[in-house]
Amino acid sequence: MxxxxxxxxxxxxxxxxxxxxxxxxxDLRYALDQILEFAKENRPHYAVVAGDIFDKKVPDAESISLITEFFIKLSQSGVKVVAIGGNHDSALFLRSQTHWAEHFDIKLFPSLDRKNFVLRDGDIAFVCIPFVSERGITDLSEGSDKAKIQYGELMRKLILYGLKQVEGVPYKVLVGHLYFAGSKLGNTEVEVTVTDSYALSQSALPPEFDYVALGHVHRYQRLEASPAEAYYTGSLYQLDFGEAGQEKFFNYVVLEDNRARVERVKLSLLRELKKVTLKRGQKVSDLAKELNKNTYYWVNIEASTPQEFLLKKQEVERVFGDNLLRVYPLGLSNRRRKLFQDPKRDLEKLKNPIEMYREYLKSLGREWNGKVEDLLKELMEEITT
Ligand SMILES: [Mn+2]
Structure with missing residues (x-):
């Protein structure tokens, strides 16, 4: 074999x-170019994309073009693409792309379909589990604790069902946009347990899978408690300040003699995100010494009064220019801090909850629920009177 x-x-x-x-x-193009370069040199048979291809449910033309070009270039280098939808992706949108994609050996799995979630190709089979909404498959009427258990049970069964579909195939790969307990998020060592959220237990990953390709958690990691060789490769560049300082990677996997040889490949970054603090008594010009044109900053400013904060903020804005993304006061009381938060963000919050709910349902393509509207109205009345 x-x-x-x-x-x-x-x-x-x-x-x-x-x-x-x-x-x-x-930043994404910079990462994708490195992956294409790697693919040209190493000639992988497959590129597995474990979800969250797009950031928004309705992708803009520039992003669609970027992804399409990437997939087609892979295909032209002889790499078959297997991609699933993540929680950020719109299943409807991905489905609209399947018609042309199939002609380029690009197999998309937009949403979970029990009749079509396995791709068998010679000696290898991929079991593909796109993101499954918690609310989509659980019954919240019995309380959220029960729903969490229910979700974990259903997903575990689904994975086993998938395994059954690929019995006898020499190489089995599970591709999932899933959230596992014990995974490390962001820069902190905070781990999420099964009881905290709709997280799955790592023990739900059967060792019969030769490799498990995961998406959802943005920090690179191997799932240490998983009986199968399972990895989150994480995002391809520092997506937000929660990922500031993180290095980024993808995996190159060779399946041979019934085992997976995994090589972590480091990506170089076009731009980095960094959080810095202007301490009391520190000059902005001192802080600016580490200003790097390829780094984008969140600057915390220590200040005792709003006036002091405002003055320092203006100076920080002038010195950091376009490389300043966010300014935040430290040391002010909560009430005072509120005055200086991004006013646009507060306006967004002031949107009528009913309108927001209506927009949310619309974005999901769901029908308007009159009962919920009545309930929202009642609650709003209670709050405002
Ligand atoms: Mn994501």
Whole structure:
């Protein structure tokens, strides 16, 4: 049996912007070019994309073009693409792309379809589990704790059902946009447990899978408690300040002799995000010494009064220029701090909840629910009187 080579990437988030100012598609293109270069040299048979291809449900033209070009270039290098939808992706949109994609050996799995979630190709089979909404498959009427258990049980059964479909295939790969307990998020060491959220237990990953390609968590990691060889490869560039300082990677996997040889490949970054603090008594010019034109900043400013904060903020804005994305006061009381938060953000919050709910349902393509509207109205009345 010959060996099989694949690359595993996830969380591309095409169309991501930071603070409504910085378009991150250049960062994404920079990462994708490195992946294409790698693919040309190493000739993988497959590129597995584990969800969150786009950042927004309705992707903009620039992002669609970027992703389309990437997939087609992979295809032209002889790499077959297997991609699933993430929680950021619109299943409807991805489905609209399947018609042309199939002609380029690009197999898209927009949403979970129990009749069509396995791709068998010679000696290898991919079991593909796009993001499944918690609300979509659980019954919240019995309380959220029960719903969490129910979600975990259903997903575990689904994975086992998938495994059954690929029995006898030499190489089995599970591709999932899933959230596992014990995964490390962001820069902190905070781990999420099964009881905290709709997280799955790592023990739900059967060792019969030779490799598990995951998306959803943006920090690179191997799932240490998983009986199968399972990885989150994380996002391809620092998507937001929660990922500041993080290095980024993708995986190159060689399946051979019933085992997966995993090589972590580091991506170089076009731009980095960084959080810095202007301490009391520190000069802005001192802080500016580390100003790097390829780094975008969140500057915390220590200040005792709003006036002091405002003065320092103006200076920081002048010195950091376009590389300043966010300014935040430290040391002011909550009430005072509120006065200086982004006014636009507060306006968004002031939107009528009923309107917001209506927009939300519309974005999901769901029908308007009159009962919920009545309930919202009642609650709003209670609050305002
Ligand atoms: Mn994501």
């Amino acid at each position: 010959s060996h099989i080579r694949l690359i595993h990437i996830a969380d591309l988030h095409a169309g991501k912007t930071n603070d409504r100012r910085l378009n991150r598609n250049e």
